[in-house]
Amino acid sequence: MRSKAPFLMSLLAGACLTQALAAADTKAPAVGVSVAQIVEKHVAARGGLKAWRTVQTLSMSGKLDAGTPDSIERSAKIARQGMGASVKAAPAAAAQGGTDKTAQQVQLPFRLEMKRPRKSRLEIDFAGKTAVQVYDGQQGWKLRPYLNRDDVEPFTAEEAKSEETKGDLEPALVDYAAKGTQVALEGVEQVDGHNAYKLKLTLKNGDVQHIWIDAQSFLDLKVEGQPRRMDGKMRTVWISQRDFRAVQGVMVPYLCETANAGNPRTHRMMIESVTVNRSLEDARFSKPQVLVAASPTPAAPAAAAPAKK
Numbered sequence: 001m002r003s004k005a006p007f008l009m010s011l012l013a014g015a016c017l018t019q020a021l022a023a024a025d026t027k028a029p030a031v032g033v034s035v036a037q038i039v040e041k042h043v044a045a046r047g048g049l050k051a052w053r054t055v056q057t058l059s060m061s062g063k064l065d066a067g068t069p070d071s072i073e074r075s076a077k078i079a080r081q082g083m084g085a086s087v088k089a090a091p092a093a094a095a096q097g098g099t100d101k102t103a104q105q106v107q108l109p110f111r112l113e114m115k116r117p118r119k120s121r122l123e124i125d126f127a128g129k130t131a132v133q134v135y136d137g138q139q140g141w142k143l144r145p146y147l148n149r150d151d152v153e154p155f156t157a158e159e160a161k162s163e164e165t166k167g168d169l170e171p172a173l174v175d176y177a178a179k180g181t182q183v184a185l186e187g188v189e190q191v192d193g194h195n196a197y198k199l200k201l202t203l204k205n206g207d208v209q210h211i212w213i214d215a216q217s218f219l220d221l222k223v224e225g226q227p228r229r230m231d232g233k234m235r236t237v238w239i240s241q242r243d244f245r246a247v248q249g250v251m252v253p254y255l256c257e258t259a260n261a262g263n264p265r266t267h268r269m270m271i272e273s274v275t276v277n278r279s280l281e282d283a284r285f286s287k288p289q290v291l292v293a294a295s296p297t298p299a300a301p302a303a304a305a306p307a308k309k
Helices: 005-011 035-045 049-053 069-080 089-097 157-165
Strands: 057-065 107-115 119-126 129-135 140-143 152-154 182-191 194-202 208-214 220-224 228-230 233-235 237-247 250-260 267-276
Touching (some): 035 182, 035 194, 140 157, 194 220, 237 267
Antiparallel strands (some): 057 267, 107 119, 220 237, 228 233
């Protein structure tokens, strides 16, 4: 499953993203462990190449953190009334409120649908309205009623580039060579109390990404996401993945926590249901219509195996 957490909150003005996760100093790689062995065990731990090749669509729903109650209320007022409320002021005000680490974050319902090749549809319920962003594999659009905007807008150049560089449904290391990716072992680090192999991925387009693989379970505990622009600077993003569960033969993390450098707060994406190969028409990923933005109730999820941490 390609990582969507870093981009989810681009829909919400004033959403509070995160501080970098702490990691121990890099150590020398374990003797006798090769990149090929690590990748082979990782792919097997995630369900295997054959299982992932059968996945044509992936649908999930749940809740995600979206900043502090006061910042959300300011943006909600814009969504409900407008009334001259300053959209530009909302993110700055939210950033001020986000400095309080003790403030409880608001959780918003979301639905995410993905279909090969590289199609995606994200919906977030907010202030009685539904925000939508879709990508048809080549172009993307967004509908942001929480900013009192009722028109469908195209992706910015930065958003479009971010989508273009993302992989498909499967994890990045599944069939990586066929994608033109090169992998190198940089060392061993501590991630959430686990020894983890730090792998450097150089993608076909030259972009670099790091992934941390648990030395025991061989699941990907932490993934480097797409950098985000904050305060005029590009900030490094990390996603911690936990609570892996088996769904129709593939392992999916049910909890993703995103952090980025320079922000004292993290946000979580808590998945409540996952469905593999649900029928999704291509029209779901075309330019959204304002009057049909809301999604139907998600289909019942496939039974998940006991959590594997």
